[in-house]
Amino acid sequence: MFKGAGRQLEFHKLLLETAKLARSESGKEAVLSIRPSVNLQEVKRNLSLNENFFKLLLERSVPLEAFPKAEPLLKKLKVEGSLLSVEELLLLLKLLTQSKVLKKFFKNLPERFEKIAFFSERLTDGGELLKDLTRSIDETGEVLDSASPKLREIRKRKSTVSERIRERLNSIVNKNPELCPDRIITEREGRFVILVKPQFLKRFRGIVHDRSSSGQTLYVEPLSVVELNNQLRSLKREEEEEIYKILRELSLKAREMVEEIDSSFKALKEIDLRCAVAQMSIKLKGTYPEFKEAFNLKGARHPLIELKGERVVPVDIKLKKGLLITGPNTGGKTVSLKTLGLLSMMAQSGFLIPAKEGSSLMFVKKWFSDIGDEQSIEQSLSTFSSHIKRISQILKEADEDSLVLLDELGAGTDPVEGSSLAVAILKYLKEKGAKVAATTHFSPVKLFAYKDDYYQVASVLFDEKSLKPLYKLAYGIVGKSYALAVAERFGIPQEVIKTALSLMTEEERIAEEIIEALQREYKEVEKLKEELKRKEEELKEKEKKLKEESSEKIKKFIEELEKRAQEALKERELERAKEKVRSIVISAKNRAEILKEAQGREEIKEGDWVKVVSSGRKGKVVKLNREKKTAEVLIGSLKVKVKISDLTKVEVKEREEKGIEIPQPKSFFPEVKLIGMRGEEALKVLEEFLDKALIVGVKEVKVIHGYGEGILKRLVREYLKESPYVKSFRGGKPEEGGEGITIVELK
Numbered sequence: 001m002f003k004g005a006g007r008q009l010e011f012h013k014l015l016l017e018t019a020k021l022a023r024s025e026s027g028k029e030a031v032l033s034i035r036p037s038v039n040l041q042e043v044k045r046n047l048s049l050n051e052n053f054f055k056l057l058l059e060r061s062v063p064l065e066a067f068p069k070a071e072p073l074l075k076k077l078k079v080e081g082s083l084l085s086v087e088e089l090l091l092l093l094k095l096l097t098q099s100k101v102l103k104k105f106f107k108n109l110p111e112r113f114e115k116i117a118f119f120s121e122r123l124t125d126g127g128e129l130l131k132d133l134t135r136s137i138d139e140t141g142e143v144l145d146s147a148s149p150k151l152r153e154i155r156k157r158k159s160t161v162s163e164r165i166r167e168r169l170n171s172i173v174n175k176n177p178e179l180c181p182d183r184i185i186t187e188r189e190g191r192f193v194i195l196v197k198p199q200f201l202k203r204f205r206g207i208v209h210d211r212s213s214s215g216q217t218l219y220v221e222p223l224s225v226v227e228l229n230n231q232l233r234s235l236k237r238e239e240e241e242e243i244y245k246i247l248r249e250l251s252l253k254a255r256e257m258v259e260e261i262d263s264s265f266k267a268l269k270e271i272d273l274r275c276a277v278a279q280m281s282i283k284l285k286g287t288y289p290e291f292k293e294a295f296n297l298k299g300a301r302h303p304l305i306e307l308k309g310e311r312v313v314p315v316d317i318k319l320k321k322g323l324l325i326t327g328p329n330t331g332g333k334t335v336s337l338k339t340l341g342l343l344s345m346m347a348q349s350g351f352l353i354p355a356k357e358g359s360s361l362m363f364v365k366k367w368f369s370d371i372g373d374e375q376s377i378e379q380s381l382s383t384f385s386s387h388i389k390r391i392s393q394i395l396k397e398a399d400e401d402s403l404v405l406l407d408e409l410g411a412g413t414d415p416v417e418g419s420s421l422a423v424a425i426l427k428y429l430k431e432k433g434a435k436v437a438a439t440t441h442f443s444p445v446k447l448f449a450y451k452d453d454y455y456q457v458a459s460v461l462f463d464e465k466s467l468k469p470l471y472k473l474a475y476g477i478v479g480k481s482y483a484l485a486v487a488e489r490f491g492i493p494q495e496v497i498k499t500a501l502s503l504m505t506e507e508e509r510i511a512e513e514i515i516e517a518l519q520r521e522y523k524e525v526e527k528l529k530e531e532l533k534r535k536e537e538e539l540k541e542k543e544k545k546l547k548e549e550s551s552e553k554i555k556k557f558i559e560e561l562e563k564r565a566q567e568a569l570k571e572r573e574l575e576r577a578k579e580k581v582r583s584i585v586i587s588a589k590n591r592a593e594i595l596k597e598a599q600g601r602e603e604i605k606e607g608d609w610v611k612v613v614s615s616g617r618k619g620k621v622v623k624l625n626r627e628k629k630t631a632e633v634l635i636g637s638l639k640v641k642v643k644i645s646d647l648t649k650v651e652v653k654e655r656e657e658k659g660i661e662i663p664q665p666k667s668f669f670p671e672v673k674l675i676g677m678r679g680e681e682a683l684k685v686l687e688e689f690l691d692k693a694l695i696v697g698v699k700e701v702k703v704i705h706g707y708g709e710g711i712l713k714r715l716v717r718e719y720l721k722e723s724p725y726v727k728s729f730r731g732g733k734p735e736e737g738g739e740g741i742t743i744v745e746l747k
Contacts, residue, residue: 001004003168004368004369004390005153005341005345005367005368005405006300006345006367008370008371009338009341009342009345009367009369009405010304010338010346011342011346013304014280014303014304014346014351015032015034016032016281017032017210017280018034018277018279018280018306019031019032019463020259020322021275021276021277021279021280022064022272022273022275022276023064023065023067023068023272023275023537024066024068024069024268024269024272025069025272026070026071026268026272026319027068027268027269027276028266029274030269030270030272030273031273031276031277033470034273034277034349034350035235035349036344036345036348036367037304037348037349037350037458038350038364038365038366040291040363040588042550043291043347043348044080045292045364046287046349046350047288047347047350047352049115049274049350050274050278050350050351050352051276051352052113052115052116053116053274053275053277053278053286054286054352056089056109056113056116056278057115057275057279057282058282059302060495060509060725061099062102062105062271062275063224064098064268064271065098066104067094067095067098067272068091068095069096069135069700070092070095070261070265073088073091074258074261074262075721076088076289077251077254077255077258077261078090080255082248082251082255082461083248083251084247084249084251084254085247086137086141086142086143086249087141088434089133089136089137089247089250089251089254090137090141091140092133092261092567093130093133093134093137095132095261095268096124096126096129096130096133096261096264097126097134097266097677098268099124099125099264099267099268100123100124100130101128102119102120102123102124102125102267102268102271103120103123103124103125104120104125104339106119106120106123107120114596117212118268119270121270122264122266122267123264123267123268124257124261124263124264124526124538127145127257129250129253129254129257130254131139132250132253132392134336135244135248135290135418136148138249138707138710138739140362140731140738140739142707142734142738142739143243143246143247144707145245145444145706145707146366146707147243148242148245149241150181150242150248151239151246152279152618154238154239155239155707156237157235158235158236159675159706161228161231161232161235162192162232162459163310163673164228165225165232165292166185166192166669166671167193167442168192168222168225168228168600169185170185171191171227172222172224172645172670173185173194177186179196179197180194180195180196180197183668183669184662185669187735188208188210189401190232190233190236191219191221191229191232191233192225192229193209193210193219193220193221193371194219194220194222194234195217195218195219195220196217196218196220197216197217197468198211198215198216198217198218202258203221203440205223206220206221206222206223206247207220207221207226209221217677230602232249232563234374239340240718245555247560248423248661249592256444258424259428262725269398272518273680274350275672277351278350281351281352281683282304283307283623284301284303284307284353284354285550286351286352286353287353287354287355287356287359288352288357288362289336289343289347289352289353289355289359289360290359290360290361291347291358291360291361291362291363292361293362294318294320294341294360294362295317295318295319295320295344295360295361295362295435296317296318296359296360297315297316297317297318297339297340297353297355297359297360297361298316298339298353298355298356298357298358299314299315299316299355299356299359300314300315300316300317300339300343300353300359300573301314301315301339301354301355302335302338302339302342302354303342303343303346303354304607305335306354311390313332314356314364314470314475315332315335315471315472315473316335317336317473318338318456318458318475319340319362319437319456319537320456321430321435321436321454321455321456321582322426322429322430322433322435322436322437322449322452322454322455322456323436323437323455323456323457323644324426324438324439324440324445324446324449324455324457324458324459324474325337325437325458325459325460326439326440326441326446326458326459326460326478327459327460328460332460332471332473333407333439333460334371334407334439335471336437336460336473337369337371337405337407337437337438338371338405338440339405340403340437341367341405343355343639344362344364344367344403347361348363348364358366359746360402362435364399364401364402364435365402366397366398366399366401366402366403366404367405368394368397368398368402368403368404369404369405369406369407370387370390370391370394370405370406370407371406372586373700384411384412384413385721387412389412391518392404394507395425395428395429395432397650398429398433398434399430399432399433399434400432400433401435402435402724403435403437404429404434404435404436404437404438405424405436405437405438405454406436406437406438406439407438407439407440407443408440408441409426409438409439409440409445410421410422410425410440410442410445410691411441413727415442418442419442419443419444419445420444422438422440422442422445423444423445423448425450426438426445426448426452426455428457430452430454436455441665442574445476446478448659449478451477456475457475457476457477457478458473458474458475458476458477459473459474459478460472460473460474460714461473461474480542481617484502484623494624513517514722525546536560544689559695603645604624605621606623606624607620607621608649608652609623609649609650609651610619610631610633610647610648610649611634611647611648611650612635612640612642612647613646613647613648615719617635618632618635619633619634619635619640619652620634621634621647622634622639624644626644629643629644629645630642630643630644630731631643631644633647640694640722640724641724641747663687664674665734666728668692668698670693670700670701670702670704671697671702671704672685672686672689672702672703672704673704674686674703674704674705674706675704675710675712675718676707676710679711679715681711681716682705682716683715683716683719684710686703686716686719689701690723690725690726691725693725694725694744694746694747698744698746699745699746700743700744700746701744701746702732702736702737702741702742702743702744703740703741703742703743703744704737704740704741705740705742707739707740709740711738713742716742717742720742724747725746725747726745726746726747727745727746727747728745729742729743729744729745730742730743
């Protein structure tokens with residue numbers, strides 16, 4: 001039994017905090033489904049594996065990244081003839097890539113982590129399927145040209161036809177500036193068109209596909225490109241058919257590997273879960289618990305209180321059969337019960353527990369608890385009734401494999417009847433052999449437990465002078481509730497206190513006197529313990545001094561040997577020092593030359609003629625921003641913002657000043673094609689293209705670099721990052737050409 005106790009002990013809150021440490025959605029779900037195991041071998045295996053992950057994470061980072069949920073994908077793959085979409089294949093690509101990385105990681109772990117090295121066997125490296133997916137799909141989910149030779153050929157032909165269409169349309173817009181003054185070429189319904197003013201429609205032979213919202217512009221397909229547009233549309237259909245074929249082949253290969261993929265996904269989930277549990281154990285400074293014949297938790301800390309960042313006083317909890325915790329309110333009785341129950345559940349769920357090394361727990365199969373004073377409003381039950389209902393269920397189901405936690409046993413009703421009932425419940429649980437930890441304020445219950453051989457008693461310690469709890473358990477004594485003492489401290493009149501004392505029965509007064517006598521006896525024992533501890537420390541100190549004296553001679557002998565060894569090595573060290581000095585001198589000379597060169601560079605001022613080192617162009621400095629280390633340079637009629645470090649001062653004659661102009665281009669199309677060019681050639685063409693775009697005043701241009709292996713795309717985008725002309729850039733949308741183009745916004 002777990003559910004009710006798990007809720008009261010807030011085990012679910014610990015799982016919620018642990019789930020936050022998982023990397024994937026599947027890992028989070030796996031963490032939230034954790035339940036304590038009642039199989040001892042399974043518990044020990046879980047603890048051993050999680051302890052290995054705990055140690056691993058202390059040493060190094062596991063290359064685990066978020067991986068997608070694969071249950072729907074696996075379900076679909078198992079259906080004969082199913083076709084995976086590009087998005088699903090991209091999901092599979094990410095899953096297999098993560099699997100390959102982790103397979104290599106676990107395979108190459110040091111020998112001390114051999115217990116978790118088996119994860120390498122459960123993971124796949126993706127084989128040919130991963131290679132095919134990598135070749136066929138990019139990170140955005142686009143099918144690459146390299147997916148098949150036929151697709152590459154189709155796209156090449158498509159590009160050629162598109163280029164021919166653009167050339168014809170460029171020719172039309174350049175020869176007829178009055179027809180389309182904006183010289184804009186675009187697409188409508190998959191066909192290339194130009195923008196034409198309505199008044200020129202009669203003079204222009206073409207098909208109208210659309211008009212602007214204002215009606216001032218028509219989207220016209222000239223008759224001269226109709227056939228080419230038809231070819232382009234046909235090629236697009238061929239492209240779609242080839243892509244369908246590629247997806248079908250990839251889906252078939254994935255179906256053949258479905259068992260390996262399923263195994264890898266489950267392994268990834270388990271790795272994510274175990275990493276999250278290990279990370280939580282690290283946060284709580286957890287230790288490996290042993291399972292023995294009794295609970296012996298040393299310096300146990302409530303995990304949820306610690307996770308909140310609140311102060312936690314460690315408590316020692318001992319329980320062999322039964323334990324009755326007594327003492328005043330706010331002393332930590334309830335927290336001790338919850339800590340015991342929660343750490344028991346944690347250990348049997350695979351968590352290392354927040355307690356000192358050497359702590360042990362009893363293995364249990366059922367957890368029961370009655371903690372708190374919740375009322376069942378729906379069933380119209382009082383506080384006492386709700387407790388009794390829960391306890392009656394516990395008494396029916398508890399046995400020798402159970403841990404039963406009962407808070408304020410017998411409270412909520414007449415003290416005499418409540419005490420009698422509490423004693424009867426403790427006796428019944430004793431007969432069933434259940435492991436019991438309970439708290440109470442009732443003297444008869446305290447005295448019963450003190451005399452009974454099944455139950456051990458403990459009291460939360462309380463400072464009698466300040467009347468403040470110490471949050472520690474003292475075993476073997478019964479604690480007072482301090483109700484009257486606390487009442488007096490908070491201003492209850494003396495006559496009320498005296499009346500309360502007089503109303504206590506003779507039996508109750510005797511019980512209080514016995515408890516006080518026991519506490520006095522406990523204090524005497526504690527004093528003796530302190531005295532013994534002091535003497536033991538004195539003996540240890542004397543022993544330490546003797547050891548130090550006897551080792552002093554050995555120390556001097558070792559020092560003499562070291563001295564001789566140092567003399568023997570002195571000559572070698574001297575030679576090494578000389579070498580070091582030589583290298584420092586050489587380094588200093590090099591540094592001096594660099595500083596000299598740097599100091600020789602003239603300071604740039606406004607009005608100076610300069611050369612932009614990166615482009616080789618000359619211009620005049622019109623504005624300086626020393627704080628941002630930038631300058632505005634007038635190159636011809638164009639102002640460019642560049643880094644001051646990229647400028648060098650030059651001498652320019654008067655006639656050269658007038659001659660430094662950038663010619664105005666006769667016509668300009670806001671698109672440049674770099675496909676087939678080498679890196680240096682492509683960047684030179686791109687630079688000239690951006691120069692013209694800035695002169696014309698265009699704010700957005702298109703750079704066509706193609707898909708290929710992605711080298712030219714990376715080169716272009718790295719150049720755009722550094723260009724002073726560029727405000728921003730992005731990859732093309734599918735309808736614009738996808739990742740084969742880059743859309744650039746200019747300043």
